Amino acid sequence: MDLEEELGPGLGATSPAKGPATSAPLVHIDIDGDDLYAGLAQGSGIESIQLAQERARADALQQELEALRVALASLQEEHGVVRQERDALLTNISSLYNTAKLEIGRKDGEIKDLRASCD
Secondary structure: OOHHHHHOOOOOOEEOOOEEOOOOOOOOOOOOOOOOOHHHHHOOHHHHHHHHHHHHHHHHHHHHHHHHHHHHHHHHHHHHHHHHHHHHHHHHHHHHHHHHHHHHHHHHHHHHHHHHHHO
16 A cells, blocks of 8 residues: 555545545635634634634633722722822821810819819
């Protein structure tokens, strides 16, 4: 048995007994176009199923990423509001503390004066 009988006729070859060679259809690759690898996924059905699954997974992950970005923006905005409220509360409590210290000092002075007047 020769190589041509074992592997079949070469691409485009003709056999005098059988006529033009029958081989897998040639895939036209447009080198100048954007889709250079278009014919690669045309292998087995399993490969195209895997490709479809990976594309679906990539789409799902892209949607999840977008949802997380929206959530992040919302949380960052909420964080800014909470930080402003915290700063206002710190200012207020500091003012209250200082006012209370002054009031206690004033009351202590009044108590001393009253004790001195009683004696």
